[in-house]
Amino acid sequence: MEILWVLIALVMMSFVIGPYMLRRRAGIQQVAPGDPDAADPANYGFVRQEELDIRMPGPDQDLLDVLDVVQGTQNHRAAAQLLAGTESEGERRWQRVQAFAGAAALELQQRPGGVSESPGGQWLRVWRAEAPKDAGGAAVHAEFLVQQAWRTSTPGTDDFRIIMEEAKAACGEAALLAPGDPIPYIIELSVARGLAYPQAEFEKLWLKILDRAPTHMGAHLAALHYWCEKWHGSRELAYAFAEAAAARAPQGSLLAAMPLFAVFEHLPEVNLVSGFYQSEVVTKAIHGALFAVHAARPDDPMLPHVRHLLVSFLVRGERWAEAMNQLVHVDGHVGALPWTLTADPAADYAIYRALAVAGYEANGGSPATLQA
Secondary structure, eight states: OHHHHHHHHHHHHHHHHGGGOOOGGGTOOOOOTTOTTSOOGGGGTOOOGGGOBOSOSSOOHHHHHHHHHHHHHOOOHHHHHHHHTSOTTSHHHHHHHHHHHHHHHHHHHHOOOOSSSOOTTHHHHHHHHHOTTOHHHHHHHHHHHHHHHHHHSOTTSHHHHHHHHHHHHHHHHHHHHOTTOSHHHHHHHHHHHHTTOOHHHHHHHHHHHHHHOTTOHHHHHHHHHHHSTTTTSOHHHHHHHHHHHHHTOOTTOGGGGHHHHHHHHTOOSSOOSTTGGGSHHHHHHHHHHHHHHHHSOTTOTTHHHHHHHHHHHHHHTTOHHHHHHHHHHHTTBOOSTTGGGSSOHHHHHHHHHHHHHHHHHHTTOOTTTOOO
16 A cells, blocks of 8 residues: 555656656756756846736736726726726727726735725725716626636536626626627626526627627637637637637737637646647647737737747747747736646746746757847
């Protein structure tokens, strides 16, 4: 029996260490921290792990400034003004709605309230009470309810269903306040996943989004979850959805990267297949994402999302130089997949970054040869 436990322990250790132990043939060898031969990410101007921002995938200083004001003063007006001045059809408004809702949800989680303390996120309640016709506030409230459902209850339970039904109603209210705004319908995509809309009902909702914002990357990513094998679709349906989006992507659209997200959503929990990240399916998806990145506008708010996912795949595929080229664009912010799925996004990102630097230098790279 003791031998069995030893074998189990060895297997578990291999699962934990395996992804980070790269083959000697690539020229990478483990050394102690501080060793003269150790690759140092700081040589490339990368941010220290403890200074990485886990709130967002990329910079949005206006949003950060407003969040500081709102949370510092518990006054919603700065948030209302920012959303009112943000293009309704664009990606940035969707990201800002998510950020404000997430901030309120996190405040409530940290300060649930009690006899002598008001609950966190009170500014959002005041916002809805003082400006019930404000479309921005209505959208943030709907997204707040969605996040509350996923954060505080288990899908399939009565509590989860009750909150999601409330969120569905809030989405309807937000949509009435801004008929041309795709955001309420994008929020409802998560409701559809949680409440298991039938496919016909989901597709009806999806058509409403396509009528308003046919190339919205954030909407496509939200819809992809519904079609995944772990929710209400299958690997084949998810791949078909992603590939169709990529095929109709206009020039400069990041929709060409959708197949990489579909592959990511269906990664095996434990990959025991040698060369999986060099396989044809993965390689094709990576090339599509790289093409999308090169063709996209530098200020596209969704660009950091694609770059972060590329870093993960490129490192696992031992494509060091390409991984480094993505890192120089996203370093500093790690609020994106795949890092946000871990307990410590900054630490997980830092591991991949260190591997990229080590692999790059083991193959002759240096700070002088790296081009942004």
